[in-house]
Amino acid sequence: MISDLKDRLVTQAHEIGFDACRVCRPWDVPQVPERLATFVEKERHGQMGWMAERMHWRGNPAALWPEARSVIMLGESYTPEHDPLEILKHPDRGAISVYAQNKDYHDMVKKRLKRLARWLIADSGGEVKVFVDTAPVPEKPLGAAAGLGWQGKHTNLVSRQLGSWFFLGSVFTTLELPEDKGEVDHCGSCRSCLDICPTKAFPAPYQIDARRCISYLTIEHKGPVEEDLRKLMGNRIYGCDDCLAVCPWNKFAIDARELRYAAREELKAPSLAELAALDDAAFRTLFSGSPIKRIGRDRFVRNVLYAIGNSEDPSLRDAAQSLLDDPDATVADAARWASDRLG
The missing domain is CATH 3.40.109 (NADH Oxidase)
Structure with a gap:
């Protein structure tokens, strides 16, 4: 039957x-x-x-x-087993979206x-x-x-x-299986996800403008990011979990059964200085088997430099200056921006 x-x-x-x-x-x-x-x-x-x-x-x-x-x-x-928002308190470290911290x-x-x-x-x-x-x-x-x-x-x-x-x-x-009932909206008056967004990417509830979303900017957007948006990205270098992390329904979330979704220790709070020094081969090695690999070294290092520029940490200026003559024009632009911000 x-x-x-x-x-x-x-x-x-x-x-x-x-x-x-x-x-x-x-x-x-x-x-x-x-x-x-x-x-x-x-x-x-x-x-x-x-x-x-x-x-x-x-x-x-x-x-x-x-x-x-x-x-x-x-x-x-x-x-996740850890608080995804904790990393935002450490501006010398890079924030990677939970889903990309392993396989x-x-x-x-x-x-x-x-x-x-x-x-x-x-x-x-x-x-x-x-x-x-x-x-x-x-x-x-x-x-x-x-x-x-x-x-x-x-x-x-x-x-x-x-x-x-x-x-x-x-x-x-092609089989005709018994269908289930759709779920109704249980958001109520809560707007935690809307209010926490650093770039105000939600024009209205239930609407998103990808052009202002940090996940889009760090992953899909090619070339330089608008300077006003760079300043709002903080230390988020791949994706953004803010709107997911504050959802009250997460208190009912069950644990992940797949161990390969658990964060790799070196990707929980990676050093921005070390990430900025990655060449293409080192980038590919570090992110082998990771979704991060698909954006390539140049776009990733661009994101890292934006985070360095937002860090307010003068000790990171050398890392930015070392990339002022990078062969990739977008990386070099990000390096100049970060150096100027820290200088």
């Missing part, structure tokens, strides 16, 4: 390592096309041109694979999705496709439609069981 299959699916997902497994239909997110169009029309996607290029698929999951009848949405906890979650989540997909085919047939972040799939709206959580005022998915700290993945299938 289909209902028995659903129960077996949920059990299998938990055994594989997922902490939540729920089902919706590909067409259960009718609000997405209009919201995405508004986001792009206002140019809030910044340099992420791929969001505009694949709007048809990103706005309509049913168009991505018309034969699909169910979307299995999976959640996996990566709840690349894309690889691990995708492996689990493939295991679940293979099990589903062996058990009940049908066809499947798996997605984790890299395809034009509106994962957060689908997660809300399936009942994994709701999109909070910071636009990220929030769960009453997992808080803000969980990865999303999806398995599209």
